[in-house]
Amino acid sequence: MKNDNQHNELKPDMDFINSLPKIEVTYSKSKEDVWKELSKKISAPVTPAKVIKMQWMKYAVAACILILLGFTGFINLYxxxxxxxxxxxxxxxxxxxxxxxxxxxxxxxxxxxxxxxxxxxxxxxxxxxxxxxxxxxxxxxxxxxxxxxxxxxxxxxxxxxxxxxxxxxxxxxxxxxxxxxxxxxxxxxxxxxxxxxxxxxxxxxxxxKISWRNNLFLFTKTPLQLVFEEIELQYDIKIVEKGKFDLIYTGKFGKEKSVETALHNVCMPLGLKFVKGPNNNYIITSNAQ
Missing domain, CATH: 2.60.120.1440 (Jelly Rolls)
Incomplete structure (x- = not known):
């Protein structure tokens, strides 16, 4: 009994529905027109998608070339x-x-x-x-x-x-x-x-020829000016000649000795003498002076 009452409550009120005013929906296009338009769209050719030119790739390649050229130039010039x-x-x-x-x-x-x-x-x-x-x-x-x-x-x-x-x-x-x-x-x-x-x-x-590697400097019939130049290089001094000494030297000096010892070994056999001047200069003169 209870179920029948629930079923009746779910039924729509037909008298109410029939009493509503009828609404007619009008279409601006007929079925034939709608079908024609649909057929036209279906049969129309597909427009190809536009291909976007990737200009950025050109710039990237150009940038890579410039970087490569710059790097090559750097390693070749450094x-x-x-x-x-x-x-x-x-x-x-x-x-x-x-x-x-x-x-x-x-x-x-x-x-x-x-x-x-x-x-x-x-x-x-x-x-x-x-x-x-x-x-x-x-x-x-x-x-x-x-x-x-x-x-x-x-x-x-x-x-x-x-x-x-x-x-x-x-x-x-x-x-x-x-x-x-x-x-x-x-x-x-x-x-x-x-x-x-x-x-x-x-x-x-x-x-x-390579005795210098052992800090030994050998000279055989060597112009004195070249000997003095070598002493200047090895001891980082400046030699000033008071006079023109066109002399030849044969002998040696070892860098483990002081610069004064080296100058003595060179000057004494040639009749020369030296004195230390300012700014690490050494002045060479003749014993006759």
Whole structure:
């Protein structure tokens, strides 16, 4: 009984619905018109999507090229220079583990980031080179160039003098003045003359050429001015000559001794004397004065 009452409550009141006013919805288009428009849209060709040109990719590629060119220019132009001051000796390790022992007042320049492409250095002064085997190695100075593959040798390049002594391997020396060239073998010593020619000598004792590495300086019939220049370099002093001494010196001095001892060893046999002046200057005069 209870269920029948609930069912009756859910039935709609038909009398109420029939009493509502009828509403007619009118369409502005007929079924035929709607169908025609729908068919037209279906059969219409599909408009291709617009392809957006990615201009930013061009700019990105251009930027990458500029960065690459700038980086290449940097590694090719960046140069590292090492200078050994007066009164000192310095050992330099190059990127390929080649070793350069610099004498006083000597300098070497190279391009560390370009080293794998070109083993080339600029050098002035005096140094002993021990070169690791590999691609061609070039050493450029004002009056000469030296080319090697793997060897050890000594170069003296001061002022207008250029001298090379070969110890191991082979060394090619080229005069920058005349393009004169020569190939050195162990115990060969070559030097560039004032007119740009290269002269070759055989060394009986090549160790004398690099005695500076042991702080010993040997001279055989050497103009006195060159001896004084060496003392200036090794002790970082200034020598002032009161007079013109056109003399030749044969002898030696060791850097472990004082500069006064070195000057005494040089001046005394030649009849010269020295006194210390201001600012680390040493004045050379003749005993006759």
């Amino acid at each position: 140069t590292k220079t090492i200078h050994c001051p007066k009164g000192e000796h310095l050992s330099v390790n190059l990127p390929d583990q080649s070793i350069v022992d610099l004498n006083a007042n000597s300098s070497i320049s190279y391009k560390p980031y370009w080293w794998k492409f070109s083993r080339k250095v600029k050098f002035e002064g005096e140094a002993f080179f021990t070169i690791t085997k590999g691609s061609k190695f070039e050493i450029a100075s004002n009056y000469g160039k030296t080319y090697i593959l793997g060897t050890s040798f000594n170069i003296y390049a001061r002022g207008n003098q250029y001298k090379v002594t070969c110890y191991t391997g082979k060394v090619k020396v080229v005069s920058t003045l005349t393009s004169d060239k020569i190939l050195l073998l162990p115990n060969d010593h070559a030097f560039v003359t004032k007119n740009g020619k290269i002269e070759l000598q055989k060394c009986k004792n090549t160790e004398d």
